[in-house]
Amino acid sequence: MPRNHPYNETDLFLRIANGDSVAFAWLYESTYPGLYFHAKKFVGEDRGKDIVAETFVKLWKSPKKFDSLVHANSYLRIVIKNACIDLLKKESDWDVRQSEWLRFSDTEYDGFEGAAEELKAMLYKKVLDEIEALPNFTRSIFKLSYLEGKSNAEICSILNIKDQTVRNKKAEAIKQLRLRLGPLLIFLPGIKFFPPF
Numbered sequence: 001m002p003r004n005h006p007y008n009e010t011d012l013f014l015r016i017a018n019g020d021s022v023a024f025a026w027l028y029e030s031t032y033p034g035l036y037f038h039a040k041k042f043v044g045e046d047r048g049k050d051i052v053a054e055t056f057v058k059l060w061k062s063p064k065k066f067d068s069l070v071h072a073n074s075y076l077r078i079v080i081k082n083a084c085i086d087l088l089k090k091e092s093d094w095d096v097r098q099s100e101w102l103r104f105s106d107t108e109y110d111g112f113e114g115a116a117e118e119l120k121a122m123l124y125k126k127v128l129d130e131i132e133a134l135p136n137f138t139r140s141i142f143k144l145s146y147l148e149g150k151s152n153a154e155i156c157s158i159l160n161i162k163d164q165t166v167r168n169k170k171a172e173a174i175k176q177l178r179l180r181l182g183p184l185l186i187f188l189p190g191i192k193f194f195p196p197f
Contacts, residue, residue: 009067009068009069012026012027012069013065013066013067013072016063017063017065019063024059024060027069027072028056030069031069031072031073031076032052032125033124033125034073034077035052035055035073035076035077035080036048036049036052036125037124037125038077038080038081039051039052039080039083039084042084042088043084043087043088045147047087048084051080051083051084051087052080054083055076055079055080055083058079059076126181127177127181130177130180130181131143131147131173131177133180134173134176134177137169138169138172138173138176139173140159141155141159141166141169141170141173142169142170142173142174144158144159145166145170152166152167
């Protein structure tokens with residue numbers, strides 16, 4: 001859904017409060033990358049996705065009154081942050097991660113740093129989308145190697161394949177991602193989820 005919408009922010013949130021699924025979908029699409037990126041830093045990709053999805057389900061069931069997109073985004077970040085903290089506490093990871101949470105205040109997205117963080121989140125989502133678009137076998141090898149940090153030998157053992165197959169599929173994945181991501185590649189070293197292309 002495009003970022004430009006045919007109504008102002010007041011109308012947007014009035015429509016959401018009245019159960020307009022199109023307006024709600026626009027809010028979801030426009031805020032998801034930053035919220036997901038925020039959550040995954042602390043609870044990982046899968047649990048981060050779950051927490052963000054659950055937050056939006058709750059918002060759909062019990063709409064809140066927002067003044068602006070900034071207000072909505074701030075509220076959602078706080079709800080997601082609290083959900084992540086609750087999850088970490090349940091898993092006894094809180095003592096280990098507490099200093100990280102304190103380091104990232106609720107104002108981390110203010111000003112230039114906020115814009116940079118949001119762009120990084122959007123780029124991260126774009127790359128993940130392109131990884132998901134890879135052929136199944138190639139995608140599995142790419143994820144095991146670059147997202148999970150497995151060695152070629154470990155991948156061979158997990159998938160019961162030859163080392164040369166792993167090398168070929170990794171090269172194939174990188175080639176396809178280079179073609180699909182094009183000029184965005186210059187920003188990837190700052191994201192740190194796989195080696196520079």
